[in-house]
Amino acid sequence: MTRACSTVLFSALLLAIPAWRQANAAAGAEASLPPEKDDWIQIETAHFTIFSNAPEKRALDLGKSLERFRAVLSAFQSNLQIDSPQPNLIFIFRNKESFNSYNLRVGGKLAEVSGMFHAGWDANYITMTAIWNEDPRPTIYHEFTHQFINNNLSVVPAWFNEGLAEYYSTFVGDERQASIGRPVAGHVQWLSFHSLIPLKLLLEQDYNPDFYTEVTRGGTFYAQSWALVHYLLANGPDRRGQAGKFLDGIIQGLPVEASIQAAFHIPLETLEKELQGYVSRGRFNYSQITFTDKFRVDDRAKVRSMSxxxxxxxxxxxxFHLQEERLPDAEAHLREALRLERAGGPPAQGRRAYRRREWTRDPGRNLPSRPRASQPGHQASSHVRRGLCGAGKPRRSAWGRPEGGDRSAREGKATPPVPARCHHESLLSIYEVGESQRGPGTLRQGHRSPQRRGGDPMGEAGAGSL
Known part of the structure; x- marks a missing residue:
């Protein structure tokens, strides 16, 4: 009964692939199948499901790190929704070659990225590499922050989405203390050698693949977005409150200049000069949390081999969920999995019967209705970033957008915005925990002063640093 049911449901997923795509999926797509010697495991942590062909210890450590990061966000952002109503599916690939088989295509070429977040109506997907000589934790923190933002805001500017994700990407924590907002060394060094994007262009920039394929602009966008968020967070509660009002104005459709004037009471040019001065000084405060009680994280995990x-x-x-260009590859994988099951192998429990499980029934109508989804135009969006592969290397972001949507739908204007001020101010308020002594710990500020050119870009730690 289980085999028959899973076969029918699996076939339904194949039927969702357009017939013209099925006809075009031939030897090229079949060649995309991973080597048969690939060993995959499934790890179930308290809040995440991980699939990986990386060494088990490496994948387990990343799962525990993500649970710790989630726990800190949950403790200090208790008024926001940490967990998505959709399942969190994380794919950890053992190396770049393995990852590239499931990477985005931009202009017919592989995207220069090492991680991705995809928010769909039925599931959230995070993909990343676990290369032995790189620390993948900033990537997974960055991508989970995208999910965190997506859970709480209907529409967000690209600079805020990427800047806040980069701000949280340097999270460091254990059972006694944690630090958030440490400088991103690559961004500090990048900004030392590259001019800033005009602030108006940065604030108005949407996720446009053409923008990010140009290396210098893409690298500066990530670095400057991080610097702007850092500036807004590190200059006291008044500035953070103004930042929340500014984001409110943007979401409500006000022009950039009008939003800045209404929130900060200064013109765009003055804010731009303040940001330039902040970057030039190279002194970036970060928040350090000391837990008053032993901080407990549920790091239990179940591991099993996958057929x-x-x-x-x-x-x-x-x-299947990634982008239309990958549908032939999706079909090749799904057909081979179905063939193996029909041949008598173990049922492919890994496929999700999303048509059965993710559709819910509206009590007011005898019709199925979808669960809460990300905003229009973003349901098939993919944030992609370059990993911390070395100082000065840029990170790019490219979004795959649903076909047939008009500009307003792509920009998320088709849905009424969430009352953003409380959400934005919560997302921007991590510094305030120590000031009001709320939550499970206290907070103090540290700083690092990266050298501007040459030497260690992280510089010497200040008196308040870890």
Whole structure:
């Protein structure tokens, strides 16, 4: 009964692939299947499901790090929604070659990225690499922050989305203390050698792949977005409150100049000079939290091996949601998984019967209705970033957008905005925890003063640093 049911549901997923795509999926797509020697495991933590072909210890450590990061956000952002109503599916690939088989295509070429967040109506997907000589934790913190923002705000400017994700990406924590907002060394060094984007252009920039394919602009966008968020967070509660009002104005459709004047009571040019001065000084405060009680994180995890059919089904599902260009590859994975199951292998439990499980019934109508989704135009969006592969290397972001949507839908204007001020001020208020002594710990500020050119870009730690 289980095998028959799963086969029918799996076939339904294949039927969702347009017939013309099925006809075009031939040897090229079938060649995209991973090597048969690939061993995949599934890890279930308290809040995440991880699929990985990386070494088990490496994948487990990343899962525990993400649980710790989530716990800190939950403790200090208790008025916001930490967990998504959709399941969190994380794919950790052992190396760049393995990751690239499931990477985005931009202009027919592989995107220069090492991690991605995809918010869909049925699931959230995070993909990343676990290369042995790089620390992948900033990537996974960055991507989870995108989910955190997506859970609480209907529409967000690109600079705020990426800047806040970068701000949280340097999280460091254990059971006694944590620090948030440490400088991103690559961004500090990048800004030392590159001119800033005009602030008006930065604030109005949407997720446009053409913008990010130009290396210098893409690198500066990430670095300057991080610097702007850092500036807004590190200059006292008044500035943070003004930042919340500014974001409110943007979401409500006010022009950039009008929003700045209404929130900060200064013209755009003055704010731009303040940001330039902040970057030039190179002194970036960060928040350090000391927990008054032993901070407990549920780091229990269950690990099991996956059959080839299961791993192909999960990878096919990922490709199916990624972008239209990957549909032939998705079909090749799904058909092979179905063939293995019909041949008598273990049922491919990895595929999700989303048509059955993710559709809910509206009590007011005898019709199925979707659960809460991300904003229009963003349901198939993908944030992509370059990992911390070395100082000065840029990170890019490219979004795959649903076809057929007009500009207003792509920009998320089709939905009434969430009352943003309380959400924005909460997202911007991590510094205030120590001032009011709320939550499970206290907070103090540290600083690092990166050298502007040459030497260690992180510089010497200040008196308040870890």
């Amino acid at each position: 080839r059919g299961e791993s192909l089904a999960r990878l096919g599902e990922l490709l």
